[in-house]
Amino acid sequence: MLSTSARPIIEATVPVLLANGEAITRHFYNRMFNAHPALKNLFNMGNQAVGEQPQALARAVYAFAAHMDKPEVIGPVLDRIAHKHVSLGITPAQYTIVGRHLLASLGEVLGEAVTPEVAAAWDEVYWLMATELVAREARLYQERNWHAGQPWLEMEVAAREAVSADALAFTLKPLEGQPVPDFVPGQYLSVALPIPELGLTQVRQYSLSNAPGEAGLRITVKRVAATATTPAGQVSNRLHASLHVGDLLRVGPPAGDFQLKDGGAPVVLISAGVGITPMLSILNHLARHQPGRPVVFAHAGTDAAHYAHRFEAEALLDALPQAAYHLWLENPAGAPQAQPGRMDLAQLPAQPADAEYYLCGPLPFMQAQRRTLLARGVVSAQIHYEVFGPDLFAELG
Ligand SMILES: Cc1cc2nc3c(=O)[nH]c(=O)nc-3n(C[C@H](O)[C@H](O)[C@H](O)COP(=O)(O)OP(=O)(O)OC[C@H]3O[C@@H](n4cnc5c(N)ncnc54)[C@H](O)[C@@H]3O)c2cc1C
Ligand code: HEM
Structure with a gap:
């Protein structure tokens, strides 16, 4: 719980952090990598170059500060980060390093605006967030019989x-x-x-x-x-x-908050390109353990030659008596099932109210499909997604 003295300071300075978040986190990474060059082995240097990881970190800290009293908003953000950290073997001791450099960067970027009171309030927020993450990560490590910091x-x-x-x-x-x-x-x-x-x-x-x-x-x-x-x-x-x-x-240990839900609810898989990979795991699992579960597989791609695992996916769908298959290819030559062009979910028959939707593909693709689903009355809690990069998708507002 944030202290009563810190709360008004955080509320007043959240907009400043939001406006400068990326500058602060960029400064932070440079500072931390200078002091601890070995940490570069853990971070994706491509994401650093294009600025996606600094953006993801800034948005996560902002989301936590703005919504820490709303577990329904902040819980999924923390879960996603904790799974990513566990897949990387992040240790509690590393939180001290990150905290020291992140908080120093706040002062170095924002200058005099960071009074001792402001610094203390943000220190409190960082450690509240870090404590939440460390607790979630400890649980996930335990479930995997894995120790943070052990060799991969x-x-x-x-x-x-x-x-x-x-x-x-x-x-x-x-x-x-x-x-x-x-x-x-x-x-x-x-x-x-x-x-x-x-x-x-x-x-x-x-x-x-x-x-x-x-x-x-x-x-x-x-x-x-x-x-x-x-x-x-x-x-x-x-x-x-x-x-x-x-x-x-x-x-590292398998992880990820994008998971097929147990039970018998209909499953709607919506993917594009190599985003088919988690869907294929779900289809393989259903074929082995729940062949009668209703499933829709909607996939989009450029052409038949670049459709990864096409024959495996189609054989699995043939073996699932309750499966429906919808395919869109920009160039449909060689794939008789394909419709030409981009995915249009408005063409799908209405799904039962308890259907769960799983999305994976490029960000603009997922945003477009999500909009269509919401417009068709699907509840946002029933739409799950995986982003093949730092998560810049979550609606944090
Ligand atoms: C949860 C998750 C699951 C994933 N699952 C899969 C999967 O099943 N299959 C799969 O193929 N991928 C998957 N990915 C993506 C995968 O992790 C990698 O991101 C992908 O393979 C690209 O990595 P890379 O090292 O080849 O490219 P990187 O070197 O990381 O480059 C990525 C992109 O950034 C660009 N870039 C790099 N440096 C710069 C620069 N200086 N300036 C401008 N642009 C730059 C590159 O041109 C490239 O387009 C997944 C990602 C996540 C987070
Ligand atoms: C409160 C503290 C922290 C916050 C808020 C935080 C936040 C994040 C976020 C938002 C992501 C992106 C998740 C995604 O894929 O969507 C991430 C990834 C990551 N985090 Fe953290 N993190 C924290 C602490 C740490 C610590 C202590 C380390 C250890 C050095 C660490 C290392 C990493 C690494 C290596 C990645 C993957 C980056 C990449 O692939 O480029 N984080 N973190």
């Missing part, structure tokens, strides 16, 4: 398969005597890969695309090619170029 698992690549023109699926098996980590369909894991030209390890998340309970974990990686204005993706290209059967890959 080494898993062996048992299979490598091209599943579209630009995506590879890697099946990872535990080393002798180790169990296959458990997960819930929809979750992801972090992989750590040395990048010699950066002199760093880089970590990325990949959704698991097979069902829990199988002999290994499968991830599906789309190669992020260079464009006229952006460089080739560091980790995806290296995984494609140099990860082969028999190689070892370091992975």
Whole structure:
């Protein structure tokens, strides 16, 4: 609970933080990485370069300060961060480092506006948020039988398969005597890969695309090619170029708040491009354990050649008697089921009121589909989403 002396100060300075949040967090990362260069191995340097992680951190602190008395607003924000942190093995001790640099950055960026009283009030907010996160993360680590700070698992690549023109699926098996980590369909894991030209390890998340309970974990990686204005993706290209059967890959514990809900409610899966990966895990799981559960699979992509796992998805849908399939391809040649163009959910028949919706794809795609669902009367609490990057999607207002 925020103290009565801090509350009015926080209320008065939240707008200042919002206006300067990104400048503060950018300054913070530079400051922290100068003092602790090893932490660069944990953070995605691409997200730093394009400013997405600083934005995500600023929005999270702002959301917490503005809504800390509303658990229904702040709970999902904290859950998402805690899952991401657990997938990275973040430790409670690292909160002291982050706190020290974040709070110092506040003063260094905002100058005299940060009086000792303002600094003390924000210190209180940081530690309230950190305490909440550490508690959630401790629970998640315990559920996974994992200790914060322990070495990551080494898993062996048992299979490598091209599943579209630009995506590879890697099946990872535990080393002798180790169990296959458990997960819930929809979750992801972090992989750590040395990048010699950066002199760093880089970590990325990949959704698991097979069902829990199988002999290994499968991830599906789309190669992020260079464009006229952006460089080739560091980790995806290296995984494609140099990860082969028999190689070892370091992975963190599966995590993620995007999870198929238990029970029998109808499931509506809405994906685009490589956003199919968590949906495929859900379809595989339903085929094994709940083949009678009603499911709609709506997918969009550019063309048949870039439709990852197309034949697996279609075989699973054929095997699910209550499944409906809707496909949109910008170029539908070679896919008789596809409608030409972009996804239009208004064409779907109305779904039962208890249906749960799962979205995954590029941000503008998810925002558009979410708008259509809301316009059709779907309750926002029944719309779940996964963002393949820092979460800039959540409505924090
Ligand atoms: C929860 C989650 C699940 C995910 N699941 C999957 C999955 O199942 N399959 C999958 O393929 N991906 C998935 N991703 C995405 C994945 O984690 C990586 O982000 C993706 O593989 C790209 O990583 P990269 O290292 O190749 O690219 P990066 O090097 O991280 O680059 C990413 C983008 O930033 C641009 N960029 C980098 N540096 C700069 C710069 N200096 N200036 C301008 N632009 C720059 C790059 O050009 C590129 O477009 C997931 C992400 C999350 C968070
Ligand atoms: C109160 C303190 C903290 C807050 C509010 C916070 C907030 C966030 C947010 C919002 C994200 C993005 C989540 C997403 O994917 O949507 C994130 C990711 C991350 N956090 Fe934290 N965090 C905190 C503490 C820490 C600490 C102590 C560390 C350890 C050094 C840490 C390391 C990371 C890393 C490595 C990522 C992934 C970044 C990336 O992929 O670029 N965080 N955090």
